[in-house]
Amino acid sequence: MSKAAELAALIGSQTALSNRNRIINGEFQIWQRGTSTTSDGYQTADRYQGSSQNGAATMSQQSFTIGQTDVPGEPKYYYRHNQTTQATDYMPNIQHRIEGVRSLAGQRVTLSLYAKASKSLALKTYIFQHFGSGGSPSSGVVVENSPTIATLTTSWQKVTYTFDVDSINGKTIGSNGDDYLAVYLQFPTSDTYNVDLALLQLEVGEQATPFEHRSFGDELIRCQRYFWRISGYDSGGIQYPAGANVAFSTSAAALTVIYPVPMRGKPTFTADANTICTGVGCYNATGQSLLSTTVLAALLQINTGASSFDPEETNFSYFMGQNSNSFIAFDAEL
């Protein structure tokens, strides 16, 4: 597409030149949880859930060869769904939930991505409006019910699909703040294959504009609204600072953790058993649990199982990895 044609497409789409892409991590830059899994759910690329349905699959990060030109813009990674055992109930898929069912409601939008597969196969999409929970929310609405949007081949191709998102006029949104617009890409049942995906974009308008590249830092911040994780071990160095710990017994103390960005909602806290929470001395934590949490910070209780804390003292605290498996994580995904 020429530059003039690109500009004409942007003008014709009646959309903004920046912040066009409603998909977070469409370039598959952010992989806080890991780079390969055989489990369904939020496991690999941030903001995406993979599902093998009743078959089995490996979902993983793949690297582009430097300098390749099949997919423009020199992206670093793409996402691979390797269905290793056939699904016989529902279509294996990858799902992305866009916060807020108001998102794109009543508008004509265009989905675009680059894709290829290990064999010729149909790529479908399923779009769903979820009105959340709490109070008496409206029932969900199926916007697109699995139309085929492309027949993939072993070569990268750009896939585009334009559709209308239903108006939410007259609908009721739940009071718990967990409503969303879900975008699924669906893969065949009763077969095994690889499907590779890159540069996923959903934007207002009838034209697929060039992929909107965002910096790693910008994309990481967007992802951290829903999930953030500190992991690893740095030769005894500090992994993540916490506030002052206040001991309320010799074996238990409370400490505050400030999140890097405000989160979507009150998050779930997880820490690997190999993560140490320390004060002035090093205290091996035997239990860590939420005492209180907001969208900005959490108050955690740290149990040491030993007389480690002096209730007379207030110490600066931090989390420190004990080995490469160590992590702390906060999860407010939809």
Add this chain to the structure above:
Amino acid sequence: MDIKSAQYVTNVNDENCSVTATIDGETMSVPLAPGNRHYDEIMKQVAAGTLTIADAD
């Protein structure tokens, strides 16, 4: 979600403040917050009678 060993945690005022549970093989501390997907699933399974949350120690 596969949820096991759910138990309330209390604060210094002896009030329930979170649920510790093993979810899909990981120990998680879940806030008592509707709209949190882990809490919602815990309460869904409790309502269905397939999960019980133990009192705090």
